[in-house]
Amino acid sequence: GENVEQHPSTLSVQEGxxxxxxxxxxxxxxxxxxxxxxxxxxxxxxxxxxxxxxGEKKDQRIAVTLNKTAKHFSLHITETQPEDSAVYFCAAIxxxxxxxFGSGTKxxxxx
Amino acid sequence: NAGVTQTPKFQVLKTGQSMTLQCAQDMNHEYxxxxxxxxxxxxxxxxxxxxxxxxxxxxxxxxxxxxxxxxEDFPLRLLSAAPSQxxxxxxxxxxxxxxxxxxYTFGSGTRLTVV
Numbered sequence: 001g002e003n004v005e006q007h008p009s010t011l012s013v014q015e016g017x018x019x020x021x022x023x024x025x026x027x028x029x030x031x032x033x034x035x036x037x038x039x040x041x042x043x044x045x046x047x048x049x050x051x052x053x054x055g056e057k058k059d060q061r062i063a064v065t066l067n068k069t070a071k072h073f074s075l076h077i078t079e080t081q082p083e084d085s086a087v088y089f090c091a092a093i094x095x096x097x098x099x100x101f102g103s104g105t106k107x108x109x110x111x
Numbered sequence: 112n113a114g115v116t117q118t119p120k121f122q123v124l125k126t127g128q129s130m131t132l133q134c135a136q137d138m139n140h141e142y143x144x145x146x147x148x149x150x151x152x153x154x155x156x157x158x159x160x161x162x163x164x165x166x167x168x169x170x171x172x173x174x175x176x177x178x179x180x181x182x183e184d185f186p187l188r189l190l191s192a193a194p195s196q197x198x199x200x201x202x203x204x205x206x207x208x209x210x211x212x213x214x215y216t217f218g219s220g221t222r223l224t225v226v
Contacts, residue, residue, distance in 0.1 A: 001170075006153075009151075034214045034215070036214075036215075042219075043201060043217040043218065043219050043220055044154070044201070044215075044217050045217070046214035046215065046216075049214050089153060089154065098156060098159060098169060099144065099156065099203075099215065100156070101146075101153045101154040101155075102153060103151070103152065103153040104153045
């Protein structure tokens with residue numbers, strides 16, 4: 001099945017700086033890559049996604065890039081704010097419609 | 112439109128007890144799934160369903176059963192609870208999966224403790 005690896009596991013940045021979280025996947029047939037934000041004690045929520053026919057997608061301060069050849073995709077958050085502090089998960093859809101999640105990145109934005 | 116509704120929010124079980132975690136969605140989503148979330152291990156897929164009457168196993172199915180008799184409901188059954196099943200459980204649904212690819216809507220979670 002699919003294997004999704006996510007790095008780093010923790011990330012601490014100063015408010016206003018950028019944050020980058022990277023994921024790799026193993027199944028070349030995977031074609032949909034969502035990112036989720038989970039605040040403490042809450043449910044994961046979709047923040048952005050990208051499909052395999054697109055190389056980059058941006059939504060205000062958040063962007064995702066996809067390199068299908070290298071099988072990796074990244075989340076970029078610019079001008080970070082304290083409310084961006086959360087755990088972020090990447091995911092990939094592998095064979096048989098299964099979502100596979102990365103292990104998560106705990107982002108801490110220091111004021 | 113309530114989204115994905117999970118009950119209960121909290122539950123304490125004794126080893127060997129059985130229980131059912133309920134999940135219902137009112138968005139006419141085809142795809143439903145159950146995940147468990149343990150510290151440092153992300154979200155691991157237990158079982159999933161691509162439509163009424165169709166279920167399949169995920170990464171960690173042992174000790175859990177599911178059924179999907181209607182589009183709306185996807186209950187998760189623990190037949191004989193074990194301390195290793197202490198976790199936070201999330202139900203999630205999606206309009207579709209596969210090549211179409213749509214994001215999940217998650218329920219609010221069930222925090223289960225087995226003593």
